[in-house]
Amino acid sequence: xxxxxEQVEELKNYCRKLSTVTEGGVTYLYLEGLRLPxxxxxxxxxxxxxxxxxxxxPSRLYFSRQIQSPYTRNWNVSNARIVERNWFAFSWRVQLxxxxxxxxxxxxxxxxxxxx
Amino acid sequence: MSNEAISExxxxxxxxxxxxxxxxxxxxxxxxxxxxxxxVDTAHPTGEILLSKIDKRPCAFExxxxxxxxxxxxxxxxxxxxxxxxxxxGFITAHKEIVTIFINKDPYKIERGDHTVAQILAKVGxxxxxxxxxxxxGGPPMPVPPNQRIEICGCEIFYSQPHSGGSSS
Numbered sequence: 001x002x003x004x005x006e007q008v009e010e011l012k013n014y015c016r017k018l019s020t021v022t023e024g025g026v027t028y029l030y031l032e033g034l035r036l037p038x039x040x041x042x043x044x045x046x047x048x049x050x051x052x053x054x055x056x057x058p059s060r061l062y063f064s065r066q067i068q069s070p071y072t073r074n075w076n077v078s079n080a081r082i083v084e085r086n087w088f089a090f091s092w093r094v095q096l097x098x099x100x101x102x103x104x105x106x107x108x109x110x111x112x113x114x115x116x
Numbered sequence: 117m118s119n120e121a122i123s124e125x126x127x128x129x130x131x132x133x134x135x136x137x138x139x140x141x142x143x144x145x146x147x148x149x150x151x152x153x154x155x156v157d158t159a160h161p162t163g164e165i166l167l168s169k170i171d172k173r174p175c176a177f178e179x180x181x182x183x184x185x186x187x188x189x190x191x192x193x194x195x196x197x198x199x200x201x202x203x204x205x206g207f208i209t210a211h212k213e214i215v216t217i218f219i220n221k222d223p224y225k226i227e228r229g230d231h232t233v234a235q236i237l238a239k240v241g242x243x244x245x246x247x248x249x250x251x252x253x254g255g256p257p258m259p260v261p262p263n264q265r266i267e268i269c270g271c272e273i274f275y276s277q278p279h280s281g282g283s284s285s
Binding site: 103107111 | 248250251255256257258259260261262263264277279280281282283
């Protein structure tokens with residue numbers, strides 16, 4: 001899938017390294033060293049952004065570990081095996097019509113910064 | 117033969133002020149700001165340009181001109197300074213109490229110190245129930261949890277956007 005150079009460049013600001021990986025017909029954006037919002041522990045971790053519907057969600061953001069955040073989250077995915085690695089995700093539904101990749105990523109990161 | 121005045125290559129304005137001499141036209145003016153010596157290539161810089169010489173900005177700092185006769189003048193950012201004026205020996209800066217922050221690219225005045233997310237969003241008529249506050253701090257804009265306090269020193273950059281997600285269970 002082609003996301004456009006501008007979107008990809010903007011997304012790169014959020015992580016140390018950005019690449020794409022495909023598994024089971026789904027293309028993920030692999031964000032190595034993704035920066036997390038203030039108050040999160042650790043302050044960064046690897047993440048997989050799935051910009052297409054998955055597990056009943058319109059999009060998903062997987063983390064390489066569970067994150068301690070200012071608000072308790074419902075981590076409903078633990079040790080999901082994707083591209084030969086275990087991933088974690090909390091229940092967070094992003095409602096945005098045709099978001100750009102950075103908008104989608106921020107909307108998922110907002111999950112750490114919103115009470116409900 | 118040209119009869120144009122030949123300017124000095126470089127002049128130290130403090131030396132001139134302390135010796136009571138007039139500052140001649142020069143290609144470069146050696147100026148002290150907070151004790152640091154900087155070089156300015158015009159006799160008429162703005163306050164903002166002088167602040168930028170020591171990596172400071174008017175959204176957080178004010179510039180104060182010091183004269184040999186002990187008077188001080190606050191220089192506004194857009195004010196043009198005459199580096200050749202008699203008695204001007206240099207500048208100092210002071211951290212403002214009321215600083216400027218930027219929300220969605222617009223400037224807003226706010227008191228320096230700790231603030232809540234709600235106080236910052238209120239500047240643009242928004243609240244944390246409906247909007248998320250993002251801060252650009254040494255990287256891309258990141259959401260700030262409403263229960264985190266934000267230390268305002270001046271020049272902070274924020275964005276706000278409507279909430280676009282929620283827990284589905």
